Amino acid sequence: MAIPGILGAIVERTMADVNARKSQVSRRELTERARQRSGRRDSWEKALHRASADPVRFITEIKKASPSRGVLREDLDPSALASAYREHGAAAISVVTEPHFFQGSDDFLEEAYQHAQGLPLLRKDFHVHELQLLEAAAGHANALLLIAAVLSPTQLKDFLDVLNAFSLGHLVEITDLREAETALKAGARVVGVNNRDLTNFSVNPERTQTVLPILREAGVISVAESGIQDRETVERYERWGLHALLVGEALVIAPDPGAMLEQLRGVDA
Numbered sequence: 534m535a536i537p538g539i540l541g542a543i544v545e546r547t548m549a550d551v552n553a554r555k556s557q558v559s560r561r562e563l564t565e566r567a568r569q570r571s572g573r574r575d576s577w578e579k580a581l582h583r584a585s586a587d588p589v590r591f592i593t594e595i596k597k598a599s600p601s602r603g604v605l606r607e608d609l610d611p612s613a614l615a616s617a618y619r620e621h622g623a624a625a626i627s628v629v630t631e632p633h634f635f636q637g638s639d640d641f642l643e644e645a646y647q648h649a650q651g652l653p654l655l656r657k658d659f660h661v662h663e664l665q666l667l668e669a670a671a672g673h674a675n676a677l678l679l680i681a682a683v684l685s686p687t688q689l690k691d692f693l694d695v696l697n698a699f700s701l702g703h704l705v706e707i708t709d710l711r712e713a714e715t716a717l718k719a720g721a722r723v724v725g726v727n728n729r730d731l732t733n734f735s736v737n738p739e740r741t742q743t744v745l746p747i748l749r750e751a752g753v754i755s756v757a758e759s760g761i762q763d764r765e766t767v768e769r770y771e772r773w774g775l776h777a778l779l780v781g782e783a784l785v786i787a788p789d790p791g792a793m794l795e796q797l798r799g800v801d802a
Contacts, residue, residue, distance in 0.1 A: 536683060539600050543634050543659050544683050551662045560667060567670035567699050577653040577675040577702030578723065580624045581754050581777045587798055588771040590624035592655065592756065593790075594781030595645055597629070598636040605785045611644040617791035618784075619652050622798050625675075627655040627779055639672065646673040655704055659683060666695045676702030676723070681712040690719040704756060704779075713744045717751050724748055725779060729759035736760040745773055767797050 536544050581590050597609045611628070618626055628645050629637040637658070645654055656674035660666060661683055669677050679692055689705070696703050697720075705721040707713045708730070716724050726741040726748075741757045748755045754776045761767065762783040770778055780797060787793035 547659045563667040563671045573675040574700045574702040590777040592625045592779040593618040593623040594627040611641040612648045615645040615648040621791035621794045625653040627657045629657045670699045680706045723754040725756035727758045
């Protein structure tokens with residue numbers, strides 16, 4: 534299917550990278566390593582359930598750049614960020630690994646793993662081929678991002694089946710009711726509503742409110758993504774009953790990401 538805008542360019546480049554790697558990796562070895570590291574889904578899902586300490590849980594992000602804003606933090610230190618997030622109340626950490634448009638790396642994920650001390654890790658990339666799932670499953674991620682807008686309903690279900698086979702978690706990202714229905718039909722257990730339009734990267738915070746009723750009725754874990762920059766926005770999502778919020782740029786660009794996380798959590802309120 535044709536995907537417009539920046540998202541289409543990212544997917545095209547990702548597929549080119551995958552095609553270049555196919556002959557360089559052993560699927561058998563990846564599968565064996567993935568089996569040895571299976572069983573990480575439960576910690577991901579448990580971390581996102583609401584707890585008494587926080588009305589919503591925070592998935593904090595390690596992200597060096599974005600197509601819309603360029604480099605966010607030139608001196609990005611995944612180890613320091615992972616430690617700060619852990620110390621200041623994060624429930625999980627999202628690590629953006631896409632190399633061309635976001636300047637990410639799987640090395641960031643490995644560094645975060647060394648300093649997260651058990652916090653679940655989400656590999657945030659544009660997963661469009663099963664090989665990527667095996668590569669990630671052989672690493673240290675607890676869960677993978679799956680974007681409904683770039684996968685057919687059949688692909689989405691097949692990818693969820695692969696992750697389930699290795700007991701890996703997921704965050705299925707959707708933007709509207711149609712994608713929400715597709716995600717639920719495919720068996721998604723954790724659904725994130727991206728308030729950012731991935732074709733032009735504009736933000737509309739009301740997207741979450743539109744799809745939340747169907748997610749609540751289905752009993753899945755609900756996550757709001759993008760445009761979360763202040764305590765007022767967090768309080769609105771708390772009132773709506775979201776399970777978790779994924780916060781990236783506001784934390785990455787903050788002079789003190791740990792203090793910013795506590796501010797969003799209302800610790801200093």
